[in-house]
Every structure is written in C-alpha cells, then in structure tokens.
Amino acid sequence: MTLRHLKSLACIPALLAGLLLGGASLALAQGWAVQTLSTRILPDGQFAKIAIAVHQAASAATSTPPVRHVLVYPQPLGTPQLKVASGNTDLTMGGTWIRALLHLQLHGVSLVYVDIPSDAERRGLTSRPSREVRLDLAATIKEVPQLFPGSQMHLAGFSSVAPLLDIAGDLQGFNKIVLAGSALGHFRSKDWSDVPQPVLMFHAPSTQCDAAPFLEAEALAKRSRFTLVKVGYERQDSKVDCGRTSQHVLHGQEAAVAKVVADWLDGKDIPSVIGHASPQTAWREEITSYQVPSTFGSNQLEATLLLPDALRFGAGPYPVMVFNHGDVELDSAAIRSKSRIRDMVVAREFLQLGVAALMPARRGVGMSEGTYPKGFSANDGDSIYKARVHA
Secondary structure: OOHHHOEOOOHHHHHHOOOOOOOOOOOOOOOEEEEEEEEEEOOOOOEEEEEEEEEOOOOHHHOOOOOOEEEEEEOOOOOOOEEOOOOEEOOOOOOHHHHOHHHHHHOOEEEEEEOOOOOOOOOOHHHOOHHHHHHHHHHHHHHHHHOOOOOEEEEEEEOOOHHHHHHHHHOOOOOOEEEEOOOOOOOOOOOOOOOOOOEEEEEOOOOOOOOOOHHHHHHHHHHHOOEEEEEEOOOOOOOOOOOOOOHHHOOOOHHHHHHHHHHHHOOOOOOOEEEOOOOOOOOEEEEEEEEEEOOOOEEEEEEEEEEOOHHHHOOOOOOEEEOOOOOOOOOOHHHHOOOOOOOHHHHHHHHOOOOEEEEEOOOOOOOOOOOOOOOOOHHHHOOOHHHHHHO
C-alpha cells in the first residue's frame, strides 16, 4: 500500500486532542491519515511493514500557513502505537513532537509519525539493527513527499536519539535533524561530528529523568558541534519522572519549542535558552578526577559529586557519603560505553537529607583509566579481601 491509498481514522483527533498540550482544551485539526508501508524483505520472503500517521495541512479557514517543512518522527518505544487493524490508535507516549504538533503547524511545520515495524518484536529503537532502522525510514522518506510537494523533509527524534544519529550519514532525502530530551547517558564516548546534517538539540537541565542527564547531553552537543537550546524551568521536576507531564518531554514549553524549530529550519537565528531565563538544574553535580597508584605509575579515576540544594541546606560544607558501586559486569554500559557511575536512587536519599554524594568509578569503569579486574581468585574466599582492596 502507498500514500495514494490513505485510510483516514476519524478516531485519531479525539484521542489526541487532550494529549498535545498537556490537557489544554484545544481541538486537534483534522488531517491525520494512517497507512501501512512495505519496507524490507524478511527471511521468509514476506515484507516488513510499518504504520505511519501523516498530518497534513489544515483547512484554509484555520489560517494555517502552507507546510514548508515536514518532520519524520520514528517513535522510540517497543510497543506499537498505531493499531490500524483494530482501528485503535494510542499516541499517549508520543513525546515532544506529538505534544507540540498544533504549535508546529501554526509555523508551517507538519509531522509524520512512524510506528515500529511488524518484525520489531517489541524492540525499541535502540534495540533494532541500524540497517533495519535505516531501511524503514528510507521507505517513509521516499513516499511522504507525495503529500507535501515542495516541502523540505527533516528527521525528528525524542529520547532514544542515538540510533538516528548513527544512520544519518547513510540516509538520504532529508535536510536537518531536531532532537528533544535526548537520553545519552550510555553514549559518553560517542562523537557524531561527522553527521552531515545540521543537528538541533533541546534539553531541560532541570529534568529529573535519570535516563537523560544534562551533563552528558551538553558535553556531547559540544563535542559533536550540535546546536543546543536549553529549555529553562524555574524549578526542577517535583518527582522522578520521564513521562508525558515531565520536563523531560519539555512539558509546557511546546509553543516556544515549535517557534525555535521553525526559525531554525528556515535558517534564522535562534536563542540558546527558552522558557525561564535562568534555567534551574536538577542537581548540583560535577564530574571530578583524581590520581590513584597502580602497579606501574598511577591511574586517573573519575567520580561524580552531587551537592545538596543550597537554598534548603545552605552553602556547606556538607557531610558526604562515598558510594562504592560494587562489581560491574564486563558487558555493562559502564565498561562498554563508558557510562558514568551515577546512582540517583541512592543519591537522592542522601541529598534530601543535606548529605553530599560522591560516586567514584573504579579503574576501567566509566572514564576511569586502567583495566577493570575480571575473574575470580583464591582471595575471594576472604570475607574482607574485597573491602580492603576496593577501599
């Protein structure tokens, strides 16, 4: 089936109206259509299929400008959201771009929502092979311009954005990339400066979504020469949350995000901060390093230091809890991807009592130098051996 055989689902506007703007009473403009595309040939000779929801321009009566730009947005989850066969559609976890859709439309930007393929087997974007992700998106990008003649195509990502950056250089037919709430804690060692398309990132420093720490997003944006826009909130999230009402999805800032996206796609200058002018940060944290002796010379190890809220507990000094992360599996993200040792489940309990948390990474873990020791020895039978060595 191609876009020439669109099947409109009247239920979509009603389902989405209460989701796009955090429950605001704005009616979603008509214009959604859902269809299925064939993408890849599977080992059994059948085609993999993906369902996509296309949002076209609203009627002239709404004073909506013509569509100049189209964002192709592959959803990052492992659960199908467009259940075409049953007629049910659930985009409640659509992320920033679904929530900002009406605002984007007012600036001449439309959206194509790409569901997971038929052979995904509940695997999210980060768990599927890069080749499959690329072919699925290539099929979408090839077909969609039929509905938006003369419009520019762009790629949009939310949260799990690394797979999109990995394939960007091999994917044709689009011009720019916009990302929101990037979860990059497991990609500290990556450098995407060779991505040929310009990249714009939105991130809230105050989010308490542990999957999307701001320090990693900021460092990666600088290293990869991405344009980073901080989304400012006066206060941090009141609870640990990555959901649809959290600052992770840029809740309440949809209008400002849409305006910046449209201006950037048009080649205009954009601000480095939107929302609150002095963005709150989720936690006062820094990455520090120190030297420790090794068998030959010394190693430089890293640690994350988190300090209590100064407004609540004063400027310090504070008591400090040193957290020893324990044994690490050799295929863990902390070794394979240099992920930072930052256990916020533990740290929060101490920070809320006015106690600082220091979380060192052992040698070979995170960005700490050296090789992580592996295997067992006779010393493991000594109940205090590890405590002595690790201390």
